Amino acid sequence: MGVFDVETLVIGAGAVGLATARALSMSGREVMVLERHDLIGSETSARNSEVIHAGIYYPKDSLKARTCVEGKEQLYRFCAEHGVAHERIGKLIVASDKGQVAELESIRAKAAANGVEDLKVLSRADVASLEPELNSEGALLSPSTGIIDSHGYMLALQGELEALGGQVVLNTDVVALAVLPGGGFAVTVAAEGEGGEPYVLTCRELILSAGHDAPRLGAELSGAKAPKSYLAKGSYFKLAGRAPFSQLVYPVPEPGGLGVHLTFDLQHQARFGPDVEWVDHVDYRVDPARGEKFYAAIRRYWPGLPDNSLVPDYSGIRPKISGPGEAAADFHVDNFSNHGIAGFVALYGIESPGLTASLSLAQTVLARL
Structure with missing residues (x-):
């Protein structure tokens, strides 16, 4: 030394x-x-x-794609060997209208290029049998997506x-x-x-x-x-009550991000988010008013979301090195x-x-x- x-x-x-x-x-x-x-x-x-x-979503041959695909399997093994709570819960990427159905195939092709070859294409009827509450014209099922006690x-x-x-x-x-x-x-x-x-x-x-x-x-x-460096804040809102879903639900991505998605913690408490808010300092307080914009986005794939059911939960701030309007x-x-x-x-x-x-x-x- x-x-x-x-x-x-x-x-x-x-x-x-x-x-x-x-x-x-x-x-x-x-x-x-x-x-x-x-x-x-x-x-x-x-x-x-x-x-x-x-x-699934990262550019082919990027460090994000390679380390995510490799790291996913390493992480599952580590959790199993060290007793870390986790669940291979699966995820649905949902096309809420017919115009988004074609996007599912491009997402599947991008995932395959990254070495993710387990995605399953689901028809509208397939989705309805799995998750009857979803509004869907079709979806991709990602069986290797999971949740973890970080x-x-x-x-x-x-x-x-x-x-x-x-x-x-x-x-x-x-x-x-x-x-x-x-x-x-x-x-x-x-x-x-x-x-x-x-x-x-x-x-x-x-x-x-x-x-x-x-x-x-x-x-x-x-x-x-x-x-x-840039700071992009994302707020999360939890659902008051239980969500009628067994898997994570993501909308088909739109320009600027992955959309407001539904995830679960290990107790299966549902939460929605994150949104994107560019900020100039770290402040983790969640503005309740931001949740109002969540309702319309969520109801595209879950029309049955009850009124006044979203409760401010927490926020995170992404340590970005690309700014607003720039490619990630x-x-x-x-x-x-x-x-x-x-x-x-x-x-x-x-x-x-x-x-x-x-x-x-x-x-x-x-x-x-």
Whole structure:
């Protein structure tokens, strides 16, 4: 390890940071994870739909497509081996009018190009027999879509990391990064309490998995080679009462997103969302008025949605690196070939399907390091 305090530092204890730290520890490294909050995975990793995605919609050969399809199977195996609560519940992608039926075949073809070959085309009658309450002219069934206890998953990652000798240090806010003259990195941590002094940790290798804050910190090392960051808030509303469905329900995607979809938690409490609201700061409060726009969207596929049945639940903020009106950016896992800094890997734009892709992204970081 030489003169460094720690061989490998990972900044950010979300699902991807913890999965990466576990993979690094399994490779024999001494690993420490720094997390600014007092709880692991309390930002993007805890504020999402908790869906295990199949890998259907992403562009062919993109990092999102590859790591989602690989990561999905790795995640199911991990959950089974570590007792993490999950359910392979399945998902219907519903065409609510005849004009959308042709889109189902293009979605199926895109999924097949990504290696997702288990989608089943359902007729209107097929859908009616499965989910009588749905308004549908046809649908695709994705049997490999699931749901997961995301916090239970992250606790399992942390437990395995610590069993391998790694550490997770909470309440540790990284405020600055620098490259050391002889190689390696200096990581400045904010002072603790009033009158405290900032302190510096040195490491040989540095992994930046800091979600919203990654572009700002990455720019301190690589300047303009770190992407610009954007914040896209998504609000969720839960259903008062039980939904008459047994699977997740997604409308056929429209320009700008996947639409307002129905997901379940592991207790089968239904929730709808997320919408998209571009914001300039992090604020997780849910505006009840936003739910009014949900009713018309949901009733396209579930006409029986009762009035006044949507209750504000929670919100999440996607750490985007593409802005309003721009095509969605692929995941970035930047290494020496991108920024010219040996021993530094930065993850940018790890939004959905980052939770599903986390174990595969961890292997990608290991390979690029």
